[in-house]
Amino acid sequence: MNDYDYEPRRRDREHDPHSPADHDDRSARRYRSEPPNGGGPLYYALFLALGVVLGGLVLWGITGFSKFRGEKPGTDPTARPRETIPAAPPDADEQEAVTLFDRVKDSVVNVDVVMVRQGQWDDQTEQQTSGGSGFIWDTHGRIVTNYHVVEDAAKRPDRLGLRVVLADRTSYTATLIGAAPDNDLAVVQISAPKDKLKPIAVGTSNDLKVGLKAYAIGNPFGLSLTMTKGMISSLNRIIESPSGQKIPKVIQTDAAINPGNSGGPLLDKSGRLIGVNTSIATPNGGNVGIGFAIPVDTVNRVVTELIQTGKSLRPDLGVKLYDERRLRQARYDRGVMIDRVKKDGPADRAGLKGVVYSARGVPVQPGDLILAINGQPINDVEDYERVLRELKPGEPAKVKYVRGTTEAEATVVVGGL
Numbered sequence: 001m002n003d004y005d006y007e008p009r010r011r012d013r014e015h016d017p018h019s020p021a022d023h024d025d026r027s028a029r030r031y032r033s034e035p036p037n038g039g040g041p042l043y044y045a046l047f048l049a050l051g052v053v054l055g056g057l058v059l060w061g062i063t064g065f066s067k068f069r070g071e072k073p074g075t076d077p078t079a080r081p082r083e084t085i086p087a088a089p090p091d092a093d094e095q096e097a098v099t100l101f102d103r104v105k106d107s108v109v110n111v112d113v114v115m116v117r118q119g120q121w122d123d124q125t126e127q128q129t130s131g132g133s134g135f136i137w138d139t140h141g142r143i144v145t146n147y148h149v150v151e152d153a154a155k156r157p158d159r160l161g162l163r164v165v166l167a168d169r170t171s172y173t174a175t176l177i178g179a180a181p182d183n184d185l186a187v188v189q190i191s192a193p194k195d196k197l198k199p200i201a202v203g204t205s206n207d208l209k210v211g212l213k214a215y216a217i218g219n220p221f222g223l224s225l226t227m228t229k230g231m232i233s234s235l236n237r238i239i240e241s242p243s244g245q246k247i248p249k250v251i252q253t254d255a256a257i258n259p260g261n262s263g264g265p266l267l268d269k270s271g272r273l274i275g276v277n278t279s280i281a282t283p284n285g286g287n288v289g290i291g292f293a294i295p296v297d298t299v300n301r302v303v304t305e306l307i308q309t310g311k312s313l314r315p316d317l318g319v320k321l322y323d324e325r326r327l328r329q330a331r332y333d334r335g336v337m338i339d340r341v342k343k344d345g346p347a348d349r350a351g352l353k354g355v356v357y358s359a360r361g362v363p364v365q366p367g368d369l370i371l372a373i374n375g376q377p378i379n380d381v382e383d384y385e386r387v388l389r390e391l392k393p394g395e396p397a398k399v400k401y402v403r404g405t406t407e408a409e410a411t412v413v414v415g416g417l
Helices: 003-015 025-032 041-068 092-107 147-155 296-309 324-329 381-390
Strands: 108-118 124-136 142-145 160-165 171-180 185-189 213-218 226-240 246-253 265-267 273-280 291-295 319-321 336-341 363-365 369-373 396-403 406-413
Touching: 092 108, 092 213, 092 226, 092 265, 108 142, 108 147, 124 147, 124 160, 124 213, 142 147, 142 296, 147 160, 147 171, 147 185, 171 296, 185 296, 213 246, 213 273, 226 381, 246 273, 246 296, 246 381, 273 296, 291 296, 324 336, 336 381, 369 381
Parallel strands: none
Antiparallel strands: 108 124, 108 160, 124 142, 142 185, 160 171, 171 185, 213 226, 213 265, 226 246, 246 291, 265 273, 273 291, 319 336, 336 369, 369 396, 396 406
């Protein structure tokens, strides 16, 4: 039955004047507004609205009261910290590293170059311009670092100063005592209480071997007292110093060395100083596992000279060498030839001779061909420079050479520059 079922009756009533009053149009309209079987669009809409309201109340009951109580979904006000598990005892390697760091850390310092600014009311402020690492050499407050760390301050003492920061973060103004650019080493000094000055233990280069452990402690990227571990990767490397001179017998290590490590100590497993970290080989400015350290025997000698006189003399024999490429073209397969001898220099006083030139500058007689110094073979210029750097000014050196076809030996008292 639908609305159309009632239309004939309504029309009948319109034509029947005697229709009962309870069958008037109002009754028909009221009857048509009530759909059969209790359904229809209006009822469905009301039912849906009621469901939405009830669902919203349930959702608000779940989240609303939680928010009202200051809680978030998924939280648990009764949660407690997890129970911890004790660490296993350190193994032998870990304990070695822990012990080494505790023993050496108070000997390692930061070396900063600062710009001093004068204030309006006689006050001064310091602004750090660069920094590196260093270590305590003795109880007199002497600190060893790289020359290139303090180079700017050494060249501009009127504008730049030096500051040393100890492991306990106390800082002191430092004075440059001496510098050795040829060996990239420098000594500065601070006035600090002796109980704060813990000199580093000094080892030797003679017992170093490839494969031994190596530890570096320093200030990479401004991160004080950072320790890294590696091994000695190679020995007897040659690197160039800030002055352009060659530094021989350099230690290569894969212990991570980065900018800021310069001047810091390279240590063996006993905590002895075996080198001074000075540079890295890198394509991108960061560590790639190839770092270099000046050997401790060189450090010990040069630092002593700097403390004694404020400067370190470069060993010198008073000769200029003939061009190696031209020497090989002349079929001299080994050795280095003396081109010129400095008048009254060490070689001249020992009777060594250089190349003889004609008036037109053409070589007419070869110079003495050096084959060995103190028993160490000299095959090329690199050998010569390496052996020369090991000599000490004022001490004698045995020079084996060939003049013409005669082999001889001369004793040369090493000079210094």
